Amino acid sequence: MRLNPLFYPESVAVIGASNTPDKVGFNCLESIVYGGFRGKIYPVHPRYDEILGLDVYPDIIEIDDDIDLAIIALNQYSTAEIVDSCAEKGVRAIISIAGGFREVGEEGRELEKKLVERARAHGIPLLGPNTLGIINTDHDFYATFYPMRLKKGNISVISQSGGVGLSIIYKMMDEGAGINKWVGVGNRAILDFSDILRYLARDDGTDVIAIFMEGTERVRDFLNAVREAVPRKPVVVYKIGRSKKVEFPALTHTGSSVGDQRTYEGAFRQYGVIQAGSVRELVAKSKALALCQAPEGRRLAIFTISAGPSLTVLDALGNLCEIPEFSQSTLERIRERMGDNPPLVIKNPLDVAAFGFLPDDFKFFLSAVLSDPGVDMVLAITIQHKNWRFPTPEIIEVARSHSKPLIICYPAENDVVKPEMERLQMNGIPCYSTPEDSVWGLSALLELERIRKRMDKS
């Protein structure tokens, strides 16, 4: 595939690698080294001999090896110049980091035109310019200038902005959600959303595609790529542009017109995009989609030890789902466990209060609710307590014998909830620490169900 050298290079040249941590060029190199890349790394700089223990080459031409990918960490003027040398060297893909192109005005537009013409003339796919770069955890390849190592997973991210893209990464880590690939598309001079989306749609390691978008002129092509991707894997998009105030700043950021938001939203619905309105929502939705299949239908059961959180969930979901009554046998199982005249109403949402504080009891009720034939998906809620531990192993055990989507909400402190989250999610059960995040998870699955049903019809 044409983009394989970008995602799975065997040899990488970092042009403009420098020797102090203050510089972008140094961090481009350190990112690759720190990430644990097992291919060959060739720093290129005219004045240094060695950086991070690696031999430095004065010119890419002088590297005595084939180069799959060149990362250009030079200023905008030198970037356009160096593309010819990359082509001469036989480089198969380029990442162009620097800004100062189309987004800054006429002079930059000319520079970008030159850059594009040269890369196109040589037939080299180019990512950027004005991008943070690319990450492929599946290849231990971190080609950005923010050195990091990430939890691996099955969500891949495309971001027009480096900053928002990083925000998505860090939020995903907080949510215990693993990343497969991350791509900053920047100015999209050659490779646009649609190209990356088509690659990820066919990528075995990617099960969910999460996108942050300011805007693209090639929106029809993007929508066609979405249409191709959606039967294989869900596509979640956070698109800005509600306020007219972002129009000009977006142009000076990545040279993009945000376009008419209402038309974007309408088209997204038509093409089966799951929409998000914030980084948090994008991450919460992607996480549920990465772990669960679409439910068979829209009937949700909520089981909780405190009524309030279930009310916030009902309030937020509105008409997105149905809240069915439990079957007679489910009701009887629940009543039997509670004994005569329990001081609460047995219904859906099921609030069992003190009857469910301890793990074994929680397990019993969860199992009863999940087994109800009139229920397609379940949200279960229990809250951090000093003396009562979370029923994580019990939940995992119950979930093992059911294929219905199950989402867990553990209102708790970050430090307390994180290990529980990790354990549940390792077993395919998404876990959130607030009711609102849980709603995003549920609504993503309900949206997926709607999209799949519509696809089946046509």
Add this chain to the structure above:
Amino acid sequence: MSGKRVLNEYESKRLLERYGIKTVRERVVEDLDQAMEFISENGYPAVLKVLSEKITHKSDVGGVITGINSNEELNEAFSSMKEKFPGEKFLIQEMCSGVEVIIGGKLDQAFGHVVMFGLGGIFTEVLKDYSVRICPVTPDDADEMIREIKGYRILEGYRNIPPANVEEIREILLKICTVMERENVVELDLNPVMVEKEAKVVDALIILGESS
């Protein structure tokens, strides 16, 4: 507007009819006798409008008189119109009841043809309660467009307002996409479309692009 062609209300509706979109019964008339002839065939109530290439916002300049219910009223309406717009032609129409909706479309630079749906009056223009899709739309898309506006409840029937036939709205939305693509439309405004048992286009303005 070089190269673009603006169709007047009458021409716009004839174009729509060619694609099977229902429009209000109407006739171009120059004098009262012709108007009376229309009435003898269609009866009252009727609407009288000025039909001019120069006037695009007819109602802003008093170019629309609705609720004409008798020969005297028609006579009066015709005289005042003649006085206000000397030398112009007029359009006499049947008057439809129902819920007013707006169906619009345009050629967007990035998206290509786009179709819009909303309720008439303040709902679309002031409250921005409308839905948008890109062409072509499927029957499912059209259904979602109709149901996602907040004003949908009004189409379902409300107090003394009878329910509107949303299937007919859906048909127009589907056909409009074909009209826009085949006729190279750059802008289209069906405003209002009256919907009760049937959906009929009452007023329309279509602008065609250069090559058609």
